[in-house]
Amino acid sequence: MRAVDAVMECLKAExxxxxxxxxxxxxxxxxxxxxxAGIRHVLVRHExxxxxxxxxxAKATGRVGVSLGTSGPGATNLITPIVDAMMDSVPxxxxxxxxxxxxxxxxxxxxxxxxxxTMPGVKHSIMxxxxxxxxxxxxxxxxxxxxxRPGPVVVDIPTDLSRVDIPYEPVTDVRLPGYQPNTEGNTxxxxxxxxxxxxxxxxxxxxxxxxxxxxxxxELRALVRADRFPCTCTLMGLGAFPAPDPQWLxxxxxxxxxxxxxxxxxxxxxxxxxxxxxxxxxxxxSEFAPRAKFIHIDIDPAEISKNIPAHIPIVGDxxxxxxxxxxxxxxLDADSGRLDEWxxxxxxxxxxYPLRYDDSEGTEIKPQRLIQAVYEATGGDAxxxxxxxxxxxxxxxxxxxxxxxxxxxxxxxxxxGFGLPAAMGAAIGCPDKTVVxxxxxxxxxxxxxxxxxxxxxxxxxxxxxxxxxxxxMVRQWQELFWDRRYSQVDLGQFPDFVKLAEAYGCHxxxxxxxxxxxxxxxxxxxVPGPVVVDARVTAEENVxxxxxxxxxxxDMVG
Amino acid sequence: xxxxxHVLSILVENKPGVLTRIAGLFARRGFNIDTLTVGPTDxxxxxxxxxxxxxxxxPIDQVTKQLHKLIxxxxxxxxxxxxxxxxxxxxxxxxxxxTARAEVLQICEIFRGKVVDVGKRSIIIEITxxxxxxxxxxxxxxxxxxxxxxxxxxxxxARGRQET
Ligand SMILES: Cc1ncc(C[n+]2csc(CCOP(=O)(O)OP(=O)(O)O)c2C)c(N)n1
Numbered sequence: 180m181r182a183v184d185a186v187m188e189c190l191k192a193e194x195x196x197x198x199x200x201x202x203x204x205x206x207x208x209x210x211x212x213x214x215x216a217g218i219r220h221v222l223v224r225h226e227x228x229x230x231x232x233x234x235x236x237a238k239a240t241g242r243v244g245v246s247l248g249t250s251g252p253g254a255t256n257l258i259t260p261i262v263d264a265m266m267d268s269v270p271x272x273x274x275x276x277x278x279x280x281x282x283x284x285x286x287x288x289x290x291x292x293x294x295x296x297t298m299p300g301v302k303h304s305i306m307x308x309x310x311x312x313x314x315x316x317x318x319x320x321x322x323x324x325x326x327x328r329p330g331p332v333v334v335d336i337p338t339d340l341s342r343v344d345i346p347y348e349p350v351t352d353v354r355l356p357g358y359q360p361n362t363e364g365n366t367x368x369x370x371x372x373x374x375x376x377x378x379x380x381x382x383x384x385x386x387x388x389x390x391x392x393x394x395x396x397x398e399l400r401a402l403v404r405a406d407r408f409p410c411t412c413t414l415m416g417l418g419a420f421p422a423p424d425p426q427w428l429x430x431x432x433x434x435x436x437x438x439x440x441x442x443x444x445x446x447x448x449x450x451x452x453x454x455x456x457x458x459x460x461x462x463x464x465s466e467f468a469p470r471a472k473f474i475h476i477d478i479d480p481a482e483i484s485k486n487i488p489a490h491i492p493i494v495g496d497x498x499x500x501x502x503x504x505x506x507x508x509x510x511l512d513a514d515s516g517r518l519d520e521w522x523x524x525x526x527x528x529x530x531x532y533p534l535r536y537d538d539s540e541g542t543e544i545k546p547q548r549l550i551q552a553v554y555e556a557t558g559g560d561a562x563x564x565x566x567x568x569x570x571x572x573x574x575x576x577x578x579x580x581x582x583x584x585x586x587x588x589x590x591x592x593x594x595x596g597f598g599l600p601a602a603m604g605a606a607i608g609c610p611d612k613t614v615v616x617x618x619x620x621x622x623x624x625x626x627x628x629x630x631x632x633x634x635x636x637x638x639x640x641x642x643x644x645x646x647x648x649x650x651x652m653v654r655q656w657q658e659l660f661w662d663r664r665y666s667q668v669d670l671g672q673f674p675d676f677v678k679l680a681e682a683y684g685c686h687x688x689x690x691x692x693x694x695x696x697x698x699x700x701x702x703x704x705x706v707p708g709p710v711v712v713d714a715r716v717t718a719e720e721n722v723x724x725x726x727x728x729x730x731x732x733x734d735m736v737g
Numbered sequence: 738x739x740x741x742x743h744v745l746s747i748l749v750e751n752k753p754g755v756l757t758r759i760a761g762l763f764a765r766r767g768f769n770i771d772t773l774t775v776g777p778t779d780x781x782x783x784x785x786x787x788x789x790x791x792x793x794x795x796p797i798d799q800v801t802k803q804l805h806k807l808i809x810x811x812x813x814x815x816x817x818x819x820x821x822x823x824x825x826x827x828x829x830x831x832x833x834x835x836t837a838r839a840e841v842l843q844i845c846e847i848f849r850g851k852v853v854d855v856g857k858r859s860i861i862i863e864i865t866x867x868x869x870x871x872x873x874x875x876x877x878x879x880x881x882x883x884x885x886x887x888x889x890x891x892x893x894x895a896r897g898r899q900e901t
Contacts, residue, residue: 294754299765303808306753323808357750357811481802 182310182340183212185347186274189317190218192349195245197221197236197607199229199600203249204289205276205338221607221636224628226253228600230260231626233271235601237264238587239562240608241394243324244271250278250338251289255296259594262300264331266591267415268392270324271331272317277306279339293335302330310343318350327360328479329392360478364495364503372450372474372491373507376408379448381470381521384408385431388415388590389453389477390497391583396420398501399452405508406515409525411439413454414575415590422579428525429534432460433726434572437532440724440732442525443468450474453497456486457591466731476500534576536720544693546570546645546716550577553615553643556700561613562605564588566598566622568652570645572722574617596625602640603633613641613704620646620673627679633709634684641704643712644676647720655721680711689713742771743797744823744893746901747786747804748778748812755809759786762803772825772890783811787892814901816893823893827864827871832882834858841881848874859884 180188186209190198197219202210213220223229226248233244248257254275264271277283278290294306303323305316313336320332376382390399390412396419403410403426410420411428420427429436431443443449449471454460461467464486475482475489476497483492493500538545550573553563563578564587565571571588580586587605589597602616623644633640645651650668657665680687686706690699690713703712723737749755756775763770771789778785790800801813816823829850833841838860845852845862848870854861864874868891875886895901 295757298754298758299761304754308753355808358808479806481799481806485799485802 180344180347181208181212182313182336182343182345183208185314185345186317186336186341187212187216187218188347188349189314190245191216193243193318193321195243198245198247199223199232199236199604200247201226201229201249201253203253203276205250205278206247206253206336206341208338208341209247209274209276209336221603221632223600223632225626226256227259227596228603228626228629228632230257230271230273231263231594231597231600232604234260234264234267234269234597235564235587235604236608237269237271237604238601239584239605241584242270242608243321244269244604246271246273247275248273249276249289250293251291254293254335255291258296258300259592261297261331261333263589263592263594263597265300265302267388267589268329269331270329272320272324273331273333275333275335276341277335277337280337281339283337293333297333300331301333302328304333304335307334307336307340310340310345313340313345314347314350319353319355322353323355323358327358361480361494362478362496362499364476364493364500366503368491368493369500369503370507372493373504373511375448375472375474375491376406376450376508377511377513380517381446382408382448382450382518383428383442383446384410384450384452385413385443385454386410386416386419386452387413387454390416390419393453393478393497394583395453395496395498395501396583398498398505401505402501402508405505406513407518407522409442409522411435411442413457413460413590414588416454417575417586418580418583421581423581428529430575432457433462433728434576434722434724436534437724437735438525438528440726440735441528443471444732445524446471448472448474450476452476452501453478455482461486462726463729463731466733532724538693542692542694544690544696544714544716546647546720547573547577548693548696549643549645549714549716550574550617552696552700553617554578555697556704557613557615561585561615562587562609564598564602564605564614564616566616566618567593567595568619568622568650569647569655569720569722570617570619570651572652573645595622598622599626599629599640599642602642603629603638606638606640614639615704616640616642618642618644619651620644620648620670620676621650623676624673630680630683630685630709630711637708639708641710641712643700643714645716646673646676646713647716647718648673649718652722654719658719658721660727676711676713685709685711687711687713689715691715741792741818743790743792744816744818744821744891745788745790745801745804746814746816746893746895747788747810749784749786750809750811751777751782751784752809755784755807756786758807758809759788759804762807763800766799766803768800774890774892776892787890789891814895816895816901820896821893822896823867823891824865825868825871825889825891827874827886827888828853829862829864829874829878829883830859830885831862831878832858832884833860837881841878844874844877848877850874
């Protein structure tokens, strides 16, 4: 069969149900094979949209997302989603077309060095040099994307090779001698960790996206419940531990709660699970959790002691390591009374410093209220994607995620334009869930063209634009750290988003009144198909509390 | 972080782009490679990269862990200088006419160098040995007029029965 038909066989063998992409000269053969392969293809309007959609699909379902692009500009448009997937450990296979082999390196039409340009931002990449390599390369790509620390894998296929006939045999074994992720975790170290937890008087569990990736949130809950440990999550980890829980501290980091950040500051032991001590978490490294010893559990050995030296390192899959840790901990029969004082102190912080904003006056919608209203209108039972900016931080703060894989955002790279396409992918992966994309007036304009995709494919995404007329987060930094010199953040000339929605074949509504907000949102969400809600919010609202960049947790403001 | 020089001996799959991945990883993290040599091994599927870095400047732990993440990297050893035989090859083109020539040849003999080319006013000498030895030779001949010098960077192998 043609190599491209073998590509389709591989995708089917991998259980792929949908691919996101856009054709071009170099991958017409692939699209020809797709024509009757029986795999759903979603024709996006920009390859970046396809890449982020594949990420959204992967994040919502836990399965591998697939994204296609042609050579040259098709492939370069995929670079942002590729790096985004790398930063957030998202399993996506990117298949790019490449110019004919005889043109490689000649600056041929639509040629770009995809391998060279993507290398620093991929988990792995494979350039096909012979058509018979294709089946093995694809299966390796899927295997690498989903195992160990998940991530993006690029397969670049020169167009001439993709049309050749090859013998196809299903590949059942993947042999990668240089790749042996250690999943089990060292028993001695796990035992040591259990002992440290049993001895700690001011412990904190700090969980990240790795817990979500490993489907380990049950195990995380079990650990927290093993002895009423306080638990906080990173932006990526939200939902791994249920927000409405007495042991929940809220998110930590730059815009985390005071309870979470103060607890880190005073902790004597921090058990970090599937997180990586990002600078948005630690603030000033030398003043981060100065009294604490660190247990660090991660599938990726390179994360351990990268930023913070771990006293007890455990390399392994969060799920199995946590399960064993809970078992070991239980066997120790620790005195839980020792945690009373600590939990009491935390309770005090929680009551004294709740997240708050003032909307006592007028009918204007405060952006924080908008998020709470989305929570109420969906009964907290939606998949929420977001873009990047203030609205993202408010969503993280004010939407109480009850479960993992309900919160999909670009945490590591912070990519504006991520939200809408990611929502498309999530909606296709989870058709029985309401999917809401919370965006900003700046961010939505970075991939608004995907509204056309939603309309054409009938993807019922609900987009809520927190419209403040500004590149809000940048404006906030300019206000706080740059003397209110608002350089190039005024988006005053934004389009009429209701008309824009309609122009793309979607339903659009505008909301301006806080008093009817929840009902208005409910009504908008009830409209079938894709909907855009243009919510006009207070223009100069700031995200608080905040640890200024490079400052210490103790010095939180707001 | 120790101040010593690290010699990393890295076995990699013999596939296109592997060296770019390794070099790129160093560049991206701002780590400076002192020397880098690549060559085949007894298995034609596998190549060996020998790489030296200054441990005083970079956390060698991070370097090796990141290298391990590259799928085509099979094995890494951070060779202890004391347990390692390391050599480099260098070619020196030295200005040498008249009386200087005899002196240069004498130095060459002491260093067990090999004269590989003789011209009217210059000679080319091949030296193999430790980096220190090559450097010492350079110091000795530089005053005569060093026209050109080329060094390969080290290759290294662990002492004893164990495979590097
Ligand atoms: C692609 C990209 N370009 C620039 C930035 C820098 N940036 C971070 S937040 C932000 C403002 C976002 O504005 P908007 O989407 O309107 O959201 P708001 O902060 O107003 O809620 C910008 C420009 C980014 N994160 N991504």
